[in-house]
Amino acid sequence: MIELQDVSKTYHLGEVRVPALKHVSLKVERGDFVAIMGPSGSGKSTLMNIIGCLDAADEGRYLLAGFPVSLATHSELAELRNRHIGFIFQSFNLIPRINALRNVEMPMIYAGVNPETRRKRALTALAIVGLRGREHHTAAQLSGGQQQRVAIARAIVNNPDVIIADEPTGALDSQTSQEIMQLFAQLNAGGKTIVMVTHEVDIARHARRVIQVKDGQIFNIRYQ
């Protein structure tokens, strides 16, 4: 599903070069559930951004479902993000002011789905994450856990192959975090490939594989 070959990424801060990823190769099969762990600044988010087609690598090849992402245009990247990837962020990142339903409809608006189908699918997604009855709440009217559930509904509504979650429970208490992980497990059981960054061992436990990153390199892969 995901195939990174010898991928490098270096940031430039003025004169200073910050190598964030150094020759990383990684393969994630369809249906896998991978947790990425590592110290702060080790390059986890950089890796996630590349996998999520939000940013391009400087070097190396990246194939997503066989598609050569490293060669894609801006517009093709947007389309890949829209159809093949669902994002879940630490800070939820719901669009403020509009309600849960319209937030979940948003990826389908950009995909050009017609209004009736859009609404039906958004309601189904919200039901899957257990938010039936909260469709018309805005982010400000929802708890952190509920906001993250809306974000998950938004991430799955276009039926993507891969879910990219950068510290999805970083802003949640442990009780809520475990509930969110139950949802992840459920999605994974339904066939979704999940790549998730976390600092917490309790959270990483839900994954099938744990990848340790340090100084921009993968130094350990553990199956559990």
Add this chain to the structure above:
Amino acid sequence: MYLHPGIIRDVFVQAVYSLSDNKLRTVLSILGIAVGIAAVMAVGSVIQSAREYIFAEFQTYGLKTIWIYRDWGDDNENKVVRQGSGIDNDDFEVIQHGCCSAVQRASPVVYSQKYTVTVNNGNDFYDAPVEGVGLDYLNINNDNILVGRNFSRNDIEHRKEVALIGLKAAEELFGKNSSYLNKSFRLYKRKYTVIGVLANKKREIIAQLGIDNYDINGRVLIPYTVYQSILGSKDVHTLQAEAVSMDKTHEASKQLEDLLQRSHGGRYNYTTETMDGWINQAKTYLRNISLAGLFVASVSLLVGGMGIMNIMSTSVIERTREIGVRKAIGAQNHDILFQFLMEATYVSTIGGFIGLLLGIVAVYVVSMVSEYDLNPSWSMGFVAIVVSMLVGIVSGFYPAYRAAKLRPVDALRFE
């Protein structure tokens, strides 16, 4: 570029939310646009009404009219001093017999050097502009007879002492609301019978602009042959003619001038004036007023446009993260561009409609305080709305473009 149908409603909802977040700034930008559009609307409507008024007044001269008269300055050009007006009844006869293809009809105009002559009906004296004219004079000048009749061929050939007088002249001589027909008055010691009264003509603006102070409604017209016999000369002071059409006026004046030059052996110079020339002058005058108004309008539209650019730039910065999220979930650059352009256009169009209302109110207020009846110009209103939308698109473009070009990773990292 393909825009998803769902986006238009989404964008509208977004625009309403984000604009109501920045109420003061939004209101100020809307006001800026509104003032500009109100200026466009008010100036445009006033100009439109002024144009209608002035052209209505120009109609009272006949739009195809030509005047030709001796250029009295020709005495100075090393020529022998010439007596006479350089136009006579024979010239008129030649014109009557169809000398000039571009001339539809013509009339001699004879007047005294003093220009106004005292007329009286025994008790009431009145200084009137008196003119001796031909059969076609009324027709050329778009004059209407209120009561009575025009001169007849017989009146002119047999020098009948009859007169057509303006309504104002009639009232001066005989008082209001009396019957004027067949009344008589004295002029140069002779008695004239009123055979017709001419309807009043409106030349208020023209008089106010000082273009022509001739007391049109106080005129006294007599057959030109009669006036010539009073003055003891066969001179015609001005030949007034009508061209076959508006675009033939120059050709017609050329033909008339050539005719006069030929028949008088080139002894005189002539001056021709056409209504066409006056109309062009009026158009220039109105265009200059429009340009001044346009300048005021563009300044306030510029200020309003900069206001919109400012709120949109702020909005883009405040919503950087949101832009990142939208891109992460699949928004194309043009989706983001369109969203912010639409937002800018909503602000400016709301400003446009408010400005339109203000402009209409302004037109009615001016109409009430001035003596002129002004009307809002709807075509101008349409232009105003289109202009306000354009201002939104133009001033929203740069911020929208910046938003569209944001890299998703950078936008998502923005705090």
